[in-house]
Amino acid sequence: MSDDELVDGLKKHDMKYLHEFIDIYGKLIYGVLNSVLDKNHERHSIDECFDDVLLSIWYNIDCYDENKGKFVNWIISICKFKAIDYKRKSNKDYNLSDIDECNAEYNKSMEEEILLKEQKIELTNFINKLGEPDREIFNRRYFKEESIDDISKALGIPKENIYNRLSRGRKKLKDLMEGYYDR
Numbered sequence: 446m447s448d449d450e451l452v453d454g455l456k457k458h459d460m461k462y463l464h465e466f467i468d469i470y471g472k473l474i475y476g477v478l479n480s481v482l483d484k485n486h487e488r489h490s491i492d493e494c495f496d497d498v499l500l501s502i503w504y505n506i507d508c509y510d511e512n513k514g515k516f517v518n519w520i521i522s523i524c525k526f527k528a529i530d531y532k533r534k535s536n537k538d539y540n541l542s543d544i545d546e547c548n549a550e551y552n553k554s555m556e557e558e559i560l561l562k563e564q565k566i567e568l569t570n571f572i573n574k575l576g577e578p579d580r581e582i583f584n585r586r587y588f589k590e591e592s593i594d595d596i597s598k599a600l601g602i603p604k605e606n607i608y609n610r611l612s613r614g615r616k617k618l619k620d621l622m623e624g625y626y627d628r
Contacts, residue, residue: 448516455506463503474498474524481528494531498524571621579614582607
């Protein structure tokens with residue numbers, strides 16, 4: 446079927462020609478829409494835009510003038526403009542709310558980071574109140590993340606004693622912290 450026959454059938458609003466149009470130009474339309482609407486747009490948005498392109502062509506087929514250009518170029522122009530409209534609309538809808546959410550999330554993560562730093566400083570102060578070798582054992586185990594074997598070898602203390610000192614030290618720290626936060 447030629448483009449002239451297709452255009453004439455569409456101008457008569459014959460559904461047979463619409464189906465033929467979709468068979469011939471459907472892949473082209475999807476290709477153009479996918480090139481403008483990137484991967485950030487969901488599939489249903491692209492399908493929605495495709496439907497709008499078909500409606501636009503169906504209702505505006507009388508605007509097509511073969512003297513101004515090829516039918517395929519007219520179709521591509523409609524696709525590009527519709528896709529750009531969809532992109533603008535979705536960017537407007539998503540970006541305005543996303544910016545506020547990002548700012549709120551950024552502020553929240555900054556607050557959390559500050560709190561973690563303050564808590565680490567407080568914990569370090571409490572660990573420094575422990576006597577030696579407990580202070581050294583805690584620093585090596587929890588800040589330097591050394592293994593019990595390495596700590597045992599470095600300090601010349603049996604592993605069982607390291608485990609005991611860590612257990613007792615945690616209880617001491619818990620008692621110190623409870624008293625501190627009860628103020």
